[in-house]
Amino acid sequence: xxxxxxxxxxxxxxxAGPRRFDVVTIALHWLTVLLLIGLFASIWSLASVEDGETAxxxxxxxxxxxxxxxxxxxxxxxxxxxxxxxxxxxxxxxxLQQWAARLSEYGLYALLLAQPLTGLAxxxxxxxxxxxxxxxxxxxxxxxxxxxxxxxxLHEYAAWLLLVLIALHILAxxxxxxxxxxxxxxxxxxxxxxxxxxGRE
Ligand code: HEM
Ligand code: HEM
Numbered sequence: 001x002x003x004x005x006x007x008x009x010x011x012x013x014x015x016a017g018p019r020r021f022d023v024v025t026i027a028l029h030w031l032t033v034l035l036l037i038g039l040f041a042s043i044w045s046l047a048s049v050e051d052g053e054t055a056x057x058x059x060x061x062x063x064x065x066x067x068x069x070x071x072x073x074x075x076x077x078x079x080x081x082x083x084x085x086x087x088x089x090x091x092x093x094x095x096l097q098q099w100a101a102r103l104s105e106y107g108l109y110a111l112l113l114a115q116p117l118t119g120l121a122x123x124x125x126x127x128x129x130x131x132x133x134x135x136x137x138x139x140x141x142x143x144x145x146x147x148x149x150x151x152x153x154l155h156e157y158a159a160w161l162l163l164v165l166i167a168l169h170i171l172a173x174x175x176x177x178x179x180x181x182x183x184x185x186x187x188x189x190x191x192x193x194x195x196x197x198x199g200r201e
Pocket of ligand 2: 184
């Protein structure tokens with residue numbers, strides 16, 4: 001029988017009862033999604049903006065959301081390595097499928113960490129102060145256009161790779177829900193309870 005009293009263990013969902021990712025992991029997952037929507041929306045709308053003031057605002061928003069996303073990713077990975085509760089993969093998923101899921105999720109983590117760094121590097125190598133979070137980051141190096149170009153390319157290609165991985169990730173989640181009909185999608189939804197099971201490493 002599930003206890004109706006709450007303590008730290010209930011918070012981490014470590015007791016018997018509905019099994020899914022813990023509340024912190026779920027919150028950080030969906031915060032990441034919101035930040036990514038803001039990041040792509042701000043940079044893609046930049047191309048169609050005519051006046052300089054709006055363009056500068058969008059770029060500042062992009063940089064600020066990118067730095068926030070980097071912090072979120074670091075906190076998320078720290079939490080995952082420390083206290084997170086990871087529900088098991090369903091028994092219907094073979095070892096190969098489990099590895100594919102892990103690999104794509106580690107790939108997402110790697111890109112979430114790397115992408116803001118190439119963005120920052122691109123801004124620093126321009127050798128000019130730039131706005132972020134309503135403040136100004138001073139120039140810390142001489143202008144180096146070759147490096148700016150290199151980091152711009154890295155930033156652009158990695159953004160496409162991130163989009164491809166996200167698309168595959170969403171397809172996999174929908175596939176689990178609609179075709180396999182297991183509990184994988186529910187395990188990450190804030191409002192759904194998944195069934196029981198042991199934690200994954
Ligand atoms: C995960 C986080 C981020 C994502 C997904 C992302 C995505 C993108 C994308 C898709 C572009 C357009 C590339 C192109 O087609 O030319 C771009 C451009 C850019 N990003 Fe990011 N970015 C992120 C973080 C950052 C951060 C943290 C900064 C700087 C602090 C930054 C600075 C820039 C700059 C300066 C540009 C070039 C804008 C221009 O001059 O056209 N980005 N980013
Ligand atoms: C848009 C950007 C997204 C990113 C960067 C992202 C990233 C991640 C990462 C890194 C994990 C691994 C969690 C862990 O084991 O530590 C994960 C898990 C998960 N995500 Fe996303 N996600 C995104 C969007 C979505 C969306 C839109 C959905 C739903 C349609 C979704 C559904 C899930 C589910 C169900 C899991 C758990 C899978 C499992 O059991 O391993 N994600 N996500």
